[in-house]
């Protein structure tokens with residue numbers, strides 16, 4: 001199951017790989033406006049397909065795959081998002097998702113669908129807990145606890161300040177960065193092929209790196225990177241639980257790769273997320289630009305911890321998450337060109 005790849009490259013990092021040498025700003029990008037006014041004015045595939053589970057029985061659902069990473073293991077974000085959808089189906093409209101805690105216990109097989117079995121662990125006056133098991137080939141691939149709460153006011157309210165960064169309108173998308181990179185004269189044929197392959201596979205999330213160099217790993221850097229992200233297509237005001245499911249999907253993009261940013265002298269031999277926890281703090285729209293701030297406070301023992309914060313454009317902290325992953329690396333030889 002060993003997986004060769006560049007340092008800094010988790011499953012979902014492949015989208016951002018090598019796309020990003022230039023730190024130039026975008027010339028112009030249509031302003032966000034309302035999601036409905038955007039050019040890709042279609043319903044998001046995340047809501048029409050990925051997170052649209054088929055009900056098989058009471059508390060039993062089936063999910064299909066959309067984007068499968070090059071590793072041919074299921075994308076963790078998809079499994080978490082679908083597990084949260086399944087959990088949310090058994091709670092009332094007055095309840096809001098506030099946290100999920102998940103373990104990825106086996107690699108997901110992209111050749112077969114995933115079953116989601118929900119256990120109604122507890123219904124309380126304020127909090128309601130669901131346990132979800134994601135199953136393939138009769139075995140658990142993910143175990144997840146999801147907790148929901150009735151909205152409650154509180155005089156205790158604080159949050160960190162949002163980082164000051166350029167606005168998404170002033171930045172290039174990953175696809176635009178790839179196009180720029182493709183026009184470089186010294187690019188090898190195999191690099192070109194790889195980049196064209198990336199362009200051909202559309203992920204359901206749009207991303208705009210704040211410092212494209214953070215996604216380009218020729219030199220060691222701080223274990224921190226930021227990018228704007230939003231679901232492709234229109235979701236609408238809709239159900240807050242659905243936006244949480246989409247955010248859970250989005251949150252697994254490029255998070256674990258943050259651990260590897262200081263280690264350009266090593267090549268990832270195998271990386272996989274072990275667990276993922278997420279806390280939802282405020283209402284937000286996952287089809288509008290949100291700043292994803294990722295950093296890694298620790299690595300050791302072939303593992304690394306990554307933390308993420310999703311910010312609304314208006315500075316409100318929408319969600320926080322933490323993920324630990326297994327990261328097995330090997331040294332890059334001196335003459336190898338990453």
Ligand SMILES: CCC(=O)SCCNC(=O)CCNC(=O)[C@H](O)C(C)(C)COP(=O)(O)OP(=O)(O)OC[C@H]1O[C@@H](n2cnc3c(N)ncnc32)[C@H](O)[C@@H]1OP(=O)(O)O
Nearest residue numbers: 001002010011012073075076077104105106107108272273
């Ligand atoms: C963005 C990131 C993502 O979305 S990643 C996708 C979501 N996460 C996942 O799919 C992870 C799912 N979980 C798992 O696959 C398992 O729990 C993992 C993490 C592999 C558990 O590891 P482990 O207990 O070592 O499993 P295993 O014995 O089946 O071995 C798996 C492969 O790793 C190898 N391995 C094991 N230990 C070592 C070691 N110390 N040094 C080197 N290699 C080691 C095993 O030999 C095995 O390799 P292979 O599959 O036989 O090639």
